[in-house]
Amino acid sequence: MELNTLWFILIAVLFTGFFFLEGFDYGVGILLPFIAKDDRSRRMVINTIGTFWDGNEVWLLTAGGAMFAAFPNWYATMFSGFYLALLLMLLALIVRGVAFEFRSKDNNPTWRKTWDWMLFIGSFIPALLWGVALANIIRGVPIDQNMNYVGGFFNLLNPYALTGGLASLFLFLLHGAIFLNLKTEDELREKAKQFAEKLWLPTLIFMLLFVIGGYFATDMFTRLGINPGVIPIFAGLSLISVIFLMKRNLSGWAFIMTGLTIVFSTITIFMGLYPRVLVSSINPAYSLTIDNASSTPYTLKIMSIVALIFVPIVLGYQAWTYWVFRKRVGSTTHLEY
Amino acid sequence: MDVLILARWQFAVTTIYHFFFVPLTLGLSIFVAILETAYVRTGKDVYKRMTKFWGKLFLINFAMGVVTGIVQEFQFGMNWSEYSRFVGDIFGAPLAIEALLAFFLESTFLGIWIFGWDRLSKKLHAATMWLVAIGSNLSALWILIANSFMQEPQGYRLVTNAAGEVVRAEMADFWALVFNPHVWVQFPHVITSGIATAGFFVIAISTYHIWKRSKDQDAYQKSLKISSVYAFIGVLLAVLIGHTQMQHMMKVQPMKVAAAEALWDTEDPASLSLFTVGDEEERKDIFAIRVPRLLSILAFNSVDGTVRGINDIQAEYVQKYGPGNYVPPVAISYWSFRIMVGAGVLMVFISLYVIFLVLRDRFDFKPWLIKILLLSLTLPYLANSTGWILAEVGRQPWIVFGLLKTQDAVSPAVAVSAGEVLTSLILFTLVYGILMVVDVYLLKKYAIAGTTYTEDHEE
Secondary structure, eight states: OOHHHHHHHHHHHHHHHHHHHHHHHHHHHHHHHHHOOSHHHHHHHHHHHHTTHHHHHHHHHHHHHHHHHHOHHHHHHHHHHTHHHHHHHHHHHHHHHHHHHHGGGOOOHHHHHHHHHHHHHHHHHHHHHHHHHHHHHHHOBOBOTTSOBOSOSGGGOOHHHHHHHHHHHHHHHHHHHHHHHHHBOHHHHHHHHHHHHHHHHHHHHHHHHHHHHHHHHSSHHHHHOSSOOHHHHHHHHHHHHHHHHHHTTOHHHHHHHHHHHHHHHHHHHHHHHTTEEEOBSSOGGGOEETTTTOOOHHHHHHHHHHHHHHHHHHHHHHHHHHHHTOSOBOTTSOOOO | OOHHHHHHHHHHHHHHHHHHHHHHHHHHHHHHHHHHHHHHHHOOHHHHHHHHHHHHHHHHHHHHHHHHHHHHHHHHHHHOHHHHHHHHHHHHHHHHHIIIIIIHHHHHHHHHHHHOTTTSOHHHHHHHHHHHHHHHHHHHHHHHHHHHHHHSOOSEEEEEOTTSOEEEEEESOHHHHHTOTTHHHHHHHHHHHHHHHHHHHHHHHHHHHHHTTOSOHHHHHHHHHHHHHHHHHHHHHHHHHHHHHHHHHHHHOHHHHHHHHTOOSOBSSOOEEEEEEEETTTTEEEEEEEETTHHHHHHHSSSOOOBOOHHHHHHHHHHHHOSSOOOOOHHHHHHHHHHHHHHHHHHHHHHHHHHHHHTTTOOOOOHHHHHHHHHTTHHHHHHHHHHHHHHHHTTTTEEETTTEEGGGTSOOTTTSOHHHHHHHHHHHHHHHHHHHHHHHHHHHHHHHHOTTOOOTTOO
16 A cells, blocks of 8 residues: 555544544533532542543644654644634643643632633533534635645634534534443433433434535535445444433443444545545645645655554553553542542 | 744743743653652652652643643644645654654553552552653653754755755655764753753752651651752753763854854854853954853863854855854853853752762751752753753754754745734733643642642542
8 A cells, every 4th residue: 555545544543543532531521510510529520531531632642743744734734724723722722631630639619610611611622623623624725726724714614614513522522421421330320321312312413414514515425426335324323323222221332332433434534535635625736635745755654664563552551541440430439630 | 023923932932831841740750750669669658658749749740741742743833834844754753753652651651650559569550650751751852853853954855846946855864863963962961951850849849848847757858868869960961961962063053052152253262251241233242251261171172172153154154055144142042051051050069969968867957058959949940941942042043954944934924824823822821821820839739738648638
């Protein structure tokens, strides 16, 4: 396989992994103020993701680094172009990251409440913006012949992109609620189940609207054809199955299914994108592709070797963490955060 | 104001701020790992209390380093898109490798370390802290490999377009990038500075508790003993390696050295300025105290030797790179160099004096000494910040030395407007400012609470 394609796939894998993993901890962060009212249960909610969130976030940093290394023009055009959106995302991630560490380090109720809301905002904004970003990438944005984005901030907030934002927001919320249901006990567990069941229908609706919007706003359907293949269909089927699994208290399976929805949806978007990495709405010839945005074959080769050695190692020890901390967070669990 | 100035300010603010937290992370991760190893080896509870106490302060600091680091990862694309396009083929690789090798390691195992006290064996738990320390310091290695390319480009080839203009630099040799000689003077300098920073951090806080006669004197006395040696080794090596680094710099960026010394004209033997007030426009001294021959001695370990001055190098660069001003801001370079060196030398003497006292178990510090030790906590921070200011400001007008000027690296106005950069500059400054207050509050609170404090929210 050509290395440019390999790196397109690797970056897609990194984003897919990132959405799968960080998706549930965004969801948990957003649900926090609503699902848990007293301090002890809030701390339990935060501690379900306490061990994992930082490791999950590195998936994004690695994806960003991989974009820079493999497709510098993609990195340069997208992050200079989506400037204010990225700024919002970065500020959100900053307050979110310190909120985990700082929240329970002072007993003042106002202090704690403030950080809880920081966790909420810091999770809400990225959960929404990722959908907005992906929708814009696939829909096409004004990119000129010099690979510069010339559209400004509000151009990104079109109806299709906002639908994408709501779809990702709700999908992550659902994913997070089911994760909480898996990782807590008693009352919290029950509440998480109720939230998941309530969230399922709006998630399905927004995902559906996103797909329908895609028919009008993007060239996904003309490119993939009316029979898009198994992957998008799997994305839909796995999302539909969630409600039945939850009703039968099979939350482990339900979690896998929302995870698969995220995985298959992300793959679908990247499939629709390939071989482009950023679509120009001004002229298809101005689109950034895996060829005109890429690094040299030499750099790609070096990076491929590094990735082939270290990605499996990282996957191995991250999986081990999830295994070590597989137990539910209950009333007797020692809480760190 | 234009995009360039604003983008430079933002880079300066966010990077210096980020580097408030990084050196302590580098040094304290190793320190905590050493303490926990001592706990595993001896089984003494005092080492566990020390591990937990310094570990908690480590975590508060670490969180700030992580979140401000995210900005660094994306800022090149946001404000420096032309730079990213120009060097992406080279510069992106160490950044991606840093994330893959180092960030995953430190963040994953730190999560295990925080939550794993009851779930892992003692040995395995201590091992996770070592992995955090290795991860943090590996991350420094890869980001410095990236920075070293900007200081001393190695292993690249330039690509020109049809018009003959250089459009991008491409990686020609990965190993030349990694084994760039600059990496191997800069990386040890940064690591040892981190050790010194952590050493002085522990010295100051331990001194406070010894002064206040807090409970658990054993822990603070032990901490002080270990940290004074730790700080001394760190800062002594940092000074010596820094000296080598400056000698190396004479070869690769003589202009930076000349600016750091405020040496306008070439001298042989060269004198060292102790104090200069200069006129940057006219490039001459208004007032200066200089020690004859000392700069030659420092530069070449010999009583004579030519050290080239700003005017000479400027003339050479005009010939080599075309018309333009190749002189970095001299006053900033000069004073940041002096503050860094001054702070470093002071730290050598202070840590040596502390070793001299504590290794003979003399902890009855006089008030003046306590004051000095508490105040000396500012020294590593001063040295760390001014060191980077010299490294980056002293390289101007280049962003990649000899290859790309800073003014040509900024995102074009069609993509990023001055208003956008101003917005981000204001918001980052504001949020960072608030977080600094919060962070200092928490560090102080937990530092004062001491080793015997147990969280009262833990039922």
